[in-house]
Amino acid sequence: MYSIESIMISENSTRVGLLCVCPECKNPVDLSRYPNVTAGMVIECDRCGMTLLVKDITNNSVGTEIIDAGK
Ligand SMILES: [Zn+2]
Helix, strand or coil, X not given: CCCHHXXXXXXXXXXXXXXXXXXXXXXXXXXXXXXXXXXXXXXXXXXXXXXXXXXEEECCEEEEEECCCCC
């Protein structure tokens, strides 16, 4: 008999990918283009084209900061 907890744990262990939400358009950035994303890396939002600097990565969540391209 499976408890709800054990089901949740098994789902968490099935390779949870990194999540990066674009601070500009609030959409998740496709990180498959950046398989080795690390802090200090510059990535680009595939939705709005915003250039983002990776600040930190904690708990599978990628923190970013908008880089003003100086328009
Ligand atoms: Zn975006």
